[in-house]
Amino acid sequence: MTAAPVIRVAGLAKSYRTAAGDFTALHGVDLAVEHGDYIAIMGPSGSGKSTFMNLLGCLDTPSGGDYYLAGQNVALLDREHLAGLRNRLLGFVFQGFNLLPRMSLLDNVALPLVYAGLDKPARRARAAELLARVGLGRYADSLPSRISGGQQQRVAIARALVNRPQLLLADEPTGNLDSQTSEEIMRLFGELNAEGITIVLVTHEPDIAAHAQRQVRFRDGRIISDERISGAFARTD
Numbered sequence: 001m002t003a004a005p006v007i008r009v010a011g012l013a014k015s016y017r018t019a020a021g022d023f024t025a026l027h028g029v030d031l032a033v034e035h036g037d038y039i040a041i042m043g044p045s046g047s048g049k050s051t052f053m054n055l056l057g058c059l060d061t062p063s064g065g066d067y068y069l070a071g072q073n074v075a076l077l078d079r080e081h082l083a084g085l086r087n088r089l090l091g092f093v094f095q096g097f098n099l100l101p102r103m104s105l106l107d108n109v110a111l112p113l114v115y116a117g118l119d120k121p122a123r124r125a126r127a128a129e130l131l132a133r134v135g136l137g138r139y140a141d142s143l144p145s146r147i148s149g150g151q152q153q154r155v156a157i158a159r160a161l162v163n164r165p166q167l168l169l170a171d172e173p174t175g176n177l178d179s180q181t182s183e184e185i186m187r188l189f190g191e192l193n194a195e196g197i198t199i200v201l202v203t204h205e206p207d208i209a210a211h212a213q214r215q216v217r218f219r220d221g222r223i224i225s226d227e228r229i230s231g232a233f234a235r236t237d
Contacts, residue, residue, distance in 0.1 A: 004071035006089075006167050006198050007033035007056060011065035014051050014221075025051040027221045028065060033200060035166070038193040040209035041202045043218035050171060052218065053202045057169050058086055070166070087116060091160030095172040097152045099144040099159075105131060106140040109159045116163055130158035134188065150181035157188065161197075168192065170201045174208055186211045 014026040026048045033039060043049045054060040055067065058074060067074045070089055074082065099108045110127035118126070131137045134154040136147075144152055153173060160168060170189070174182035190211060193199050203209050210229070217225045 003035060004068070005032040005034050006037075006070055007031070007200070008068040009055075009065060010068075012052070012055060012062050012067060013064035014048075014055060014060070015063045025221050026055075026062075029221075029223055031216065031223065031226070033167075033198060035198055036193070036196060038189075038199045038211075038213045039201065040212035040215045041200065041218065042204065042206075042209050042215055044204070046220075047218040048221040049202050049218045051221075053169060053171050053200070056200060057090060057092060058082060083115075087112070087163060089166050091163065091165035091168045093153070093156050093160050093168065093170040093173045095175040097144070097149070097156045097176075099152055099155060101144055104141050104143060105136065105147070105155050108144065108155060109162055112159060112163050126162055127158070130162050131155070133161070134158045148181075150177055150184065153177060153181075153185055154188070157185070161192070165197070167198045167200070170199065172202055172204070174203070174205070182208065 009029055009031050012026055012029040013024065015022050015024045029048075029052065041049045041052065051060070055062055058069075069085060072085065077085065099105075100111070103111070106124060106127050109130055110123040113123040113126060128137065128140060131140055134157055136151060136154055136158070139147055139151070144155070147155070153176075168189075174185055177185065186208060189199055189201070199212070201208070201212060209215050212229065214226070214228050216223055
């Protein structure tokens with residue numbers, strides 16, 4: 001029996017009420033993300049790509065359509081079950097890193113495990129493992145302000161991976177980084193995808209999108225193209 005896609009959306013729509021009237025950010029989007037996919041979501045500002053990512057991450061609710069996460073209709077889950085599903089399946093990486101400034105790198109990475117119910121020794125051990133995985137094990141006791149932006153993004157990736165998610169959602173993860181550091185982060189994403197993690201990445205940069213295996217382009221709240229990319233960087237670095 002074929003496994004359900006990790007993500008399937010059908011007729012997904014999102015509208016907002018503004019002072020100037022209703023504004024529709026997404027118009028009935030259909031998309032399936034299979035296990036092991038590495039997808040770049042592209043489009044100009046205002047195309048709906050960030051709105052779409054927020055819906056995938058259950059950070060917002062759709063105005064219409066259906067969203068199935070690992071085969072479960074998200075709209076039918078109560079708050080507790082939805083939080084549990086997100087905690088098990090999803091890891092998030094954002095442009096702004098979102099590290100807590102007064103917590104050590106180790107404690108920042110371990111924070112999601114508090115909600116997973118692990119005891120403190122287990123949390124710290126797993127966080128240390130993930131910091132080592134991204135090459136920052138020796139900085140475990142440092143504060144975020146003591147490391148570079150690229151290193152902070154590596155910490156954010158470690159935090160996103162600490163619950164061993166099946167799916168990594170990344171919204172402009174290289175937007176605040178220089179080109180060399182961006183390439184280092186994208187190589188890491190490629191390694192993670194090769195290990196079996198599904199990645200959905202929002203970017204407006206073609207050189208970043210070129211690392212993905214599949215490019216989905218948005219315009220005016222609609223998908224205008226969905227292409228598999230042969231020879232993607234993610235598989236050839």
